[in-house]
Amino acid sequence: xxxxxxxxxxxxxxxxTKFIVAYFIFxxxxxxxxxxxxxxxxxxxxxxSAFTEHSMIMxxxxxxxxxxxxxxxxxxxxxxxxxxSLLKLNYPTAxxxxxxxxxxxxxxxxxxxxxxxxxxxxxxxxxxxxxxxRGIYISTLKAYKNLIVVDKENGGKADALNVGINISRYPLxxxxxADSILEDDALLKVVKPFLxxxxxxxxxxxxxxxxxxxxxxxxxxxxRLSKKFIPSFQVVEYFRAYLTGRMGWGAVNGxxxxxxxxxxFKREIVLACGGYKHDTVGEDMELVVxxxxxxxxxxxxxxxxxxPDPVCWTEAPETLKILGRQRNRWHRGLLDTLxxxxxxxxxxxxxxxxxxxxxxxxxxxxxxxLIEALGYIAVIIGFIFNMxxxxxxxxFFVVSVIYGVMFSxxxxxxxxxxxxxxxxxxxxxxxxxxxxxxxxxxxxxTVWWRIKGVxxxxxxxxxxxxxxxxxxxxxxx
Amino acid sequence: xxxxxxxxxxxxxIAIISVGMIVQKIRSGITxxxxxxxxxxxxxxxxxxxxxxxxxxxxxxxxxxxxKSLASLAYQxxxxxxxxxxFDRAMRRAALRTAxxxxxxxxxxxxxxRLNHAFSVMGFVxxxxxxxxxxxxxxxxxACERLRLMHAKEGAEVLVKNLEHENEDxxxxxxxxxxxxxxxxxxxxxxxxxxxxxxxxxxRLSRSILSFGTDAVPHLEQGVKSESHxxxxxxxxxxxxxxxxxxxxxLIEYMNYRVPEVQRASLEAFGKIGDARAIxxxxxxxxxxxxxxxIAAAKALGNLGSPATVDALNKLLLRDSIDVRLAAAESLSxxxxxxxxxxxxxxxxxxxxxxxVAMQYLHEQDIxxxxxxx
Numbered sequence: 001x002x003x004x005x006x007x008x009x010x011x012x013x014x015x016x017t018k019f020i021v022a023y024f025i026f027x028x029x030x031x032x033x034x035x036x037x038x039x040x041x042x043x044x045x046x047x048x049s050a051f052t053e054h055s056m057i058m059x060x061x062x063x064x065x066x067x068x069x070x071x072x073x074x075x076x077x078x079x080x081x082x083x084x085s086l087l088k089l090n091y092p093t094a095x096x097x098x099x100x101x102x103x104x105x106x107x108x109x110x111x112x113x114x115x116x117x118x119x120x121x122x123x124x125x126x127x128x129x130x131x132x133x134r135g136i137y138i139s140t141l142k143a144y145k146n147l148i149v150v151d152k153e154n155g156g157k158a159d160a161l162n163v164g165i166n167i168s169r170y171p172l173x174x175x176x177x178a179d180s181i182l183e184d185d186a187l188l189k190v191v192k193p194f195l196x197x198x199x200x201x202x203x204x205x206x207x208x209x210x211x212x213x214x215x216x217x218x219x220x221x222x223x224r225l226s227k228k229f230i231p232s233f234q235v236v237e238y239f240r241a242y243l244t245g246r247m248g249w250g251a252v253n254g255x256x257x258x259x260x261x262x263x264x265f266k267r268e269i270v271l272a273c274g275g276y277k278h279d280t281v282g283e284d285m286e287l288v289v290x291x292x293x294x295x296x297x298x299x300x301x302x303x304x305x306x307x308p309d310p311v312c313w314t315e316a317p318e319t320l321k322i323l324g325r326q327r328n329r330w331h332r333g334l335l336d337t338l339x340x341x342x343x344x345x346x347x348x349x350x351x352x353x354x355x356x357x358x359x360x361x362x363x364x365x366x367x368x369x370l371i372e373a374l375g376y377i378a379v380i381i382g383f384i385f386n387m388x389x390x391x392x393x394x395x396f397f398v399v400s401v402i403y404g405v406m407f408s409x410x411x412x413x414x415x416x417x418x419x420x421x422x423x424x425x426x427x428x429x430x431x432x433x434x435x436x437x438x439x440x441x442x443x444x445x446t447v448w449w450r451i452k453g454v455x456x457x458x459x460x461x462x463x464x465x466x467x468x469x470x471x472x473x474x475x476x477x
Numbered sequence: 478x479x480x481x482x483x484x485x486x487x488x489x490x491i492a493i494i495s496v497g498m499i500v501q502k503i504r505s506g507i508t509x510x511x512x513x514x515x516x517x518x519x520x521x522x523x524x525x526x527x528x529x530x531x532x533x534x535x536x537x538x539x540x541x542x543x544x545k546s547l548a549s550l551a552y553q554x555x556x557x558x559x560x561x562x563x564f565d566r567a568m569r570r571a572a573l574r575t576a577x578x579x580x581x582x583x584x585x586x587x588x589x590x591r592l593n594h595a596f597s598v599m600g601f602v603x604x605x606x607x608x609x610x611x612x613x614x615x616x617x618x619x620a621c622e623r624l625r626l627m628h629a630k631e632g633a634e635v636l637v638k639n640l641e642h643e644n645e646d647x648x649x650x651x652x653x654x655x656x657x658x659x660x661x662x663x664x665x666x667x668x669x670x671x672x673x674x675x676x677x678x679x680x681r682l683s684r685s686i687l688s689f690g691t692d693a694v695p696h697l698e699q700g701v702k703s704e705s706h707x708x709x710x711x712x713x714x715x716x717x718x719x720x721x722x723x724x725x726x727x728l729i730e731y732m733n734y735r736v737p738e739v740q741r742a743s744l745e746a747f748g749k750i751g752d753a754r755a756i757x758x759x760x761x762x763x764x765x766x767x768x769x770x771x772i773a774a775a776k777a778l779g780n781l782g783s784p785a786t787v788d789a790l791n792k793l794l795l796r797d798s799i800d801v802r803l804a805a806a807e808s809l810s811x812x813x814x815x816x817x818x819x820x821x822x823x824x825x826x827x828x829x830x831x832x833x834v835a836m837q838y839l840h841e842q843d844i845x846x847x848x849x850x851x
Contacts, residue, residue: 062676138841406491
């Protein structure tokens with residue numbers, strides 16, 4: 001019996017080993033291709049940037065007006081500062097639509113008092129169905145004429161954004177997170193693709209990690225790497241995700257994710273698609289995929305672009321517990337979106353999306369952690385039954401680490417040749433070191449969080465999980 | 478064996494890239510300091526050239542005293558860059574070009590002429606004219622931009638060729654340079670050459686055209702006759718921004734031959750120019766089948782502010798879709814007493830949507846008035 005089990009295990013192990021090696025080669029070839037495509041795209045972007053003076057957009061009557069949507073729930077402590085910060089962004093014509101999503105604290109009272117708001121009789125046209133709106137407020141002060149505050153019943157972030165889209169007056173809508181820190185010229189930078197091509201329907205901006213940076217009056221004043229390990233690992237991860245991932249996908253019009261922290265959309269298309277979906281934790285990705293799908297299905301020529309200039313900063317989790325919750329939620333969002341739009345998988349009607357982007361997200365991003373975890377289990381079984389060729393195992397492990405390091409270093413290289421926002425030599429050396437170190441423990445633990453995300457998804461968990469943040473005040477000098 | 482080779486190649490690559498990045502980071506600081514020194518030297522030389530004493534004052538006379546004296550100063554400038562090793566000379570020359578380009582937009586009169594002379598004598602204009610024919614678009618675009626900063630009239634021919642280049646940045650830089658070097662006379666041919674204009678191109682060109690003020694109007698009127706809808710739209714928008722009433726007949730003349738997008742731009746321009754001659758044609762477009770065109774017409778009437786249009790706007794408020802109603806009510810709120818009275822009357826309407834729309838604008842205007850009074 002034991003011999004039979006050993007025989008079965010050896011058969012399974014050999015088959016799985018072959019599969020893993022093939023998968024490993026495929027994934028790394030794919031990543032390498034993405035790195036090359038992203039490099040080309042960044043070089044092209046930098047060449048074009050040399051002829052782009054953003055101040056010209058600021059002074060021009062031809063710039064497209066933007067509505068900035070700021071959803072808020074229980075933000076009484078920070079709402080005034082963040083609203084002021086949005087009102088001061090450099091852009092010729094912009095309005096800020098602050099949506100109080102049924103806060104239980106006194107967010108609305110604070111806003112009314114600080115900005116001298118009065119309730120108006122403004123007509124609310126629910127082009128996208130939302131929870132009821134309780135009131136729309138505008139300021140009696142000229143200085144805040146571009147501020148609209150909406151009070152509504154609690155319905156979650158997606159619902160609050162939909163209310164903002166309904167209320168907004170301008171052709172472009174910018175969705176941001178309450179805790180996003182935007183660069184002064186963030187809007188000027190992300191609007192550029194819309195000015196370049198009238199077919200652009202959405203633009204994503206790069207989100208960077210603010211932990212360790214000096215923040216003053218809602219702006220990043222000095223860029224530094226955090227002294228802590230967990231945020232520093234995430235800096236390298238974000239470089240990989242944005243500079244080699246999204247940049248490459250943007251170049252082939254296959255970008256499926258625009259971060260909820262900062263994205264600019266054509267309002268007309270968002271309305272036609274029905275706005276953000278309420279019952280998913282990955283509403284940002286889901287909307288972008290739906291916009292792609294809408295345009296493809298209606299034969300509308302379109303582009304979804306990515307701007308690699310540093311435009312938005314966010315606070316990354318500093319503890320494993322909070323980071324685990326975030327990654328769990330991201331993976332559930334990914335899974336949900338891919339299952340909602342499973343029709344697109346290998347469907348040539350959706351062009352590069354159906355044939356490359358969606359399969360990549362299904363087989364590499366979604367199933368990757370499961371395949372990697374099964375690999376670890378197979379190794380353990382192999383050791384138990386004494387079937388592991390130690391030399392081959394060590395070789396495979398070393399090769400996988402080296403390729404992991406290579407892509408991380410490639411992402412750091414892209415940052416260095418393009419925007420080099422980390423001016424200190426020490427920070428650069430630390431980033432290179434993090435690219436090596438993340439392969440021993442950190443990578444494995446993220447795999448576990450993502451597997452748990454799959455498990456939670458099929459258990460029906462739909463919550464966001466509490467995201468405790470340290471706050472930017474701690475990073476002030 | 479193959480895996481091992483690939484792995485060692487990857488390790489080698491990682492090591493090279495990592496060390497390369499670190500070395501580059503250290504080197505960039507040193508290079509920046511050295512370049513600063515070259516630039517300071519170049520700025521000193523340029524100051525001596527631009528402010529140097531010169532004999533004679535008739536700079537139009539060929540081989541006159543002025544020209545000879547200027548040639549002597551230029552020779553001194555040239556010799557200052559001609560010292561040291563080959564690397565040194567190249568660096569000095571590049572730094573001098575940077576220093577000259579940096580000041581080119583802030584000079585005028587005789588000093589500007591001296592600078593232009595230096596650009597030619599140093600061979601910078603010739604170099605840029607060659608680069609403006611490069612196969613690489615970014616080199617072409619940069620060369621076109623520099624020819625503008627050098628005010629190089631001799632570069633006009635190569636710039637005209639670049640107006641039809643496939644890359645938009647090249648076309649933009651060439652167009653801007655031609656307008657800058659030749660003046661407004663270049664505008665009509667440029668607009669007629671353009672096949673499609675992006676918003677970015679509009680942003681760039683508008684800034685340059687606006688600097689000529691209403692002198693640009695006849696040229697923009699020519700541009701309205703272009704076959705390209707985007708060029709038509711741009712010219713109409715520019716005419717609206719310039720606000721010259723002389724453009725109104727041209728805009729009216731072409732209203733019936735255009736696509737809705739261009740018609741909307743014309744309606745907006747009528748609102749900005751504020752000429753009552755446009756009212757009959759705007760009223761006609763209130764009947765358009767296109768919702769966005771009706772909205773644009775309603776908004777134009779609001780900007781014109783004529784009480785004669787109140788009835789037409791009131792009809793829209795009572796009978797049209799919500800978006801058009803909102804535009805009509807907003808316009809009525811801008812047309813003084815008769816508009817406000819119409820809105821007040823509409824608050825008694827049986828139609829709830831009409832009531833709400835009218836109340837919105839009456840209330841918001843009240844808030845604005847109170848705010849202004851405060």
